[in-house]
Amino acid sequence: MGRFIIRRLFQMVFVMFAVSVLTFFIFNVIPNGDPAVRMAGKNPTETQIEAIRKEWGFDDNLIVQYVTMMKKVFTGDLVSYFTQLPVGEEIIKGLPRTLSLAIGAAILWMFVAICFGLYSAMRAGKFADRFLTIVALIGISLPVFWIGALMNYYLGYKAGLFPNGGYVELTKDPVDWAYHLILPWTALAILFIGFYSRVLRSNILDTINEDYVRTARAKGLSERQVMVRHVLRNSMIPIVTLWGLDFGAVVGGGAILTETVFDLQGVGQYAAEAVGQLDVPPVLATTLFAAFFIVLLNAIVDIVYAYLDPRIRLQ
Amino acid sequence: MGMLGRRALVLLVAALSMLVIAACGGDDDSSSGSSGSSGGTKEGGSITISQTSQPDYLDPALSYTVNGWEPLSTVYSGLIGYKRANGQAGSELIPVLAQDMPKVSSDGTTYELTLRKGLKYSDGSPVKASDFEHSIQRVLNLESGGSAFFLGIKGAEDYVKNGKPEADIPGIETDDATGKITITLNGPDGTFSNVLAMPFATLVKGDAPFKNLTKDPPPGVGQYKITQSVPNRQFVMEKNKNWPTDIPDDPPAKIDKITTLIVKNAQKQAQDVISGKLDYMQDPPPADIKPEVKAKYSDRYREVVTASTYYMFMNTRVPPFDDPKVREAVNWGIDKPGLARLFAGEVTPGCSFLPPGMPGYDENLDTSGCPWGDPNKPPDLEKARQMIKDAGVDGMDVTVYGNNDDPTDKVTEAYADMLNKMGFNAKPKILDGGVYFQTIGNQKTKAQTGFANWFQDFPHPKNFMFLVDGASIQETNNQNFGNVDDPEITKGIAELNKEPEITSEVADKWKDLNNKLVERAWIVPYGHRKLATFFSERMDFDNCSNFSPVWNNDYTSWCLK
């Protein structure tokens, strides 16, 4: 087990390294204008542009530039080309917001998906099942920025039921915090609810026909006990795995659209703004941040899986 | 523990970590502005206002945007400033930290000023004459966008090349004992008094470090002081108790505390001003909310024409616009009232390059006197099409440059479509606002035509005409996007800039240059921007809301009802 974990950690480091190299080189190879000229702002002189070029080392070869940039990532000295504000601080400022959104939405989608999936499976083939199937497929088909914008305007502003976007810290007012996040949570969760309830339904239907379930029924356990103790428990394993992966993916970029629509100013929105301006340092940092969450959750899921199923360790 | 049990544990951990994470850090962005108001009085109270994005810098040496200058003009003052007054009166230069307006030598190269006595920074330390040189050193040394304005000071070029922050600038002599400041220029510059009134030339303490101080703005001399600055979240300005009350035309502020939140969504800002969660939004309310605002809240909404011009540049070095006939044709064929609709009525159609309120502005050009037909009427498309056919360039490919700011992208698409109707094969190319002007200002881009606009830095015609000055063409970071180089205009600008004062005679000469520019179809001006201001119900809109032609809304004039 220990060796497996170590191998998995090495893999993590390798992937992160590859992501950083690729991101860096992509943005230095493709044409996007001279960063020194862009940083110099309105009507600069040639001397200024030269000075910036020297200070930032834009004349060095790419490998040296990459090393300089990565050093700055680790020492926290990385600053935006445009605003000269430290990138690390901006990410830390956005992190509670992104995590508030992602964690809340993850809990919401898991909870609702279990209810939907269970009910759907128990009524398999009946009207309720078909109805929920269609609802789930609609959920999968809704672009989050579209439904989010509609919700924000019609439910938030027009009807006045919810705040029209924005964020309040949890420490300041937990109720207001949740109140501000209800719409974003819902918008983000819709897609996953649709998907998870479908997966759970088919897992349950698979499990129902397993021998041990029949045995449990034969033992005279009530349908409810069978469902919860045997069927649901075993159908949940792949779902929890997915949950881990998706949580990583949402923190690592999936929340961009939701944050932008609801103006939550988390890490995702920061990334979206930096990317629009091709501001390389924040793009690199947010990409690494995102990749880190994706890779980390992947590793955790793998390790937990290996713990549950020793065969995997040998692969 | 079974699977469900383990899952419950995961949930618990998740919930706990959420509590912990959300508890540490982050800043509020929805606090309401309803604290501490004392009701019917005109003094005091605190308000919450919003900006759409973090101002470029909260450092007077670096900031070069309206978003930065509007607040900073109340926090930092220079030797010279502008009269705090509503409308056109606000473009009058007055001595602020100096006792009098500068004494200019007869050759126009030496400026002499004396500091007022007993001035203090917001932290209580005394203001010294040498702080002025330090402030200019910061501008030059920090590679500020404003440094170009100060390179005319004797020895400034060498100071920049030298790169040593503490080195002396020979053209600035100061005496802390008497408060005397003498500035020597390389040659006469009629705009220099205006330059001294720019935020770049405002005073900061002599020990302000040579770096971007946005996170901890240095103390200044102003009606307000910045007491908190969290970039991209908010900054707080509080009344500066050390502001002298005896400066004529620059009185103390009335509101005690102004909290500026960064709210990226303009729609939300307008909605919050309507509901009173915010008291003012720095950007105009978005077009989408305007009909509602105009219908229901017109008593706290206002539109003012600003000293600005929106125009299309045509690159005179690149076909087809190297042909004057083609440029004329575009001037005939552009649908100015149509473009104004894209600005939701916030642009007044016109064809003068110099904007209203500027010395040399000719109202006639913006109405019936426009050589290309009345700007408020539909264009003469037929004529334009014929001229383009005659020039033999119909069907030619044209790339139209624009950026993704709202509504510039739509304006660019509409302009491309207008060129198509004139007979070209035009396609828009939309770039991010952050890289747009650098891209088209690079000669290698060979941008054929596209969107451009200018808001005045100071009320002097040179501040507009340099955009079409043949002498200002550069390889990169060119601001003369069309490479306009009319010998007569270029010569005229150089000569008029030597005039120390804009007398009515000088203004007439600027007017003449402006007329030539428009008649010779070097560019396509299509209107001047109106700026909409929207306040909450708590603000005393009728009595306390000065609009300065230089700084836009004047925070120091505001009061609560």
Place this chain on the structure above:
Amino acid sequence: MATEPATETTLQGPAAWEAEAEREHVHGLGPWRLGLRRLKRNKVALLFGALFVVLVLSCIAAPLWADKVAKTTVNANHLSDTITVDGKEKNVVGLDGVPIGPQWLKADGKFFLGADRNGRDIMVRLLYGGRNSLVIGVVAALITTALSIFLGLISGYFRGPTDTVIRALLDVMWSFPVIILGVALGVAFALGGLKIGPLHLAGDSLLIPIFIIGFVYVPYMARPVRGQVLSLREKEFVEAARAQGAGPFRIMFTEVMPNLASTVIVFFTLLIANAILLESALSFLGAGVQPPNPSWGTMIDEGVDRIATAPHLTIVPGLMLVLTVLALNVFGDGVRDALDPRAKVRLER
């Protein structure tokens, strides 16, 4: 026991179909005909499949509507124009910039669904935009599929170092934050175009979003394909081919690949749906289809800023997008149930 006979009839969902497959197999029906029979029985899936075909056909007919009904072109602005509705003259775009709403047939089919801020006919743009969205979806899905089959095949068949390298590559691709990367590439290429050797793409070429989206989903499909190849290469018919002296590539493409067909077909429909969604997200963030070309994503992006005064700008393209993706998802779901009920297809991100 009372429950014993019940279990036979409580077989549901995929398991039931497998049981059915076993029974049918006895009657000599091949898996393909069986799948088709099941699909035919799934009326809902067929209905949505038909809906998708209708949507595609109407988008193909876009020029017809533009020419004959709306009498305009996709990019023609009508900023200062007026139309006559019920004998009254109306501005296409108001002086305050608010465009006209849906006119249905009141103006002889002009501005059937209203105008956008530039006075362009929304119905015309919707149909042309659909073409762009669909072309991007289908071509990107084709690229993903081709790459995934190729990578999955050589990785699963050769194993060893080849496999290690490809799996590392897929890991890296998987870990890239899709939207950040997509937007970053989109913005960069829109600025400067794309030059790969002799191939030069202009910044507004549709191929740019197509390539970006085509690459993004590769790991999602290549991994399951690889898994399948791993097990297929051990099957008897592969052994037999090998014994007859067939080379590895011949075995891969003639023996192994045909057996991937059902997985590929299931993936393909769902890939199109997801590619269309991703395209709309990229366009929403300004990095997909470049103006003035419309796509449903860019249309929504243009619309949300005017949701109060002109809600049709947001709602119309959004509904069209949802309808198309839903049709593909329902149909794809039916195809999966029919061909490969246990397939764990997963693309959403």
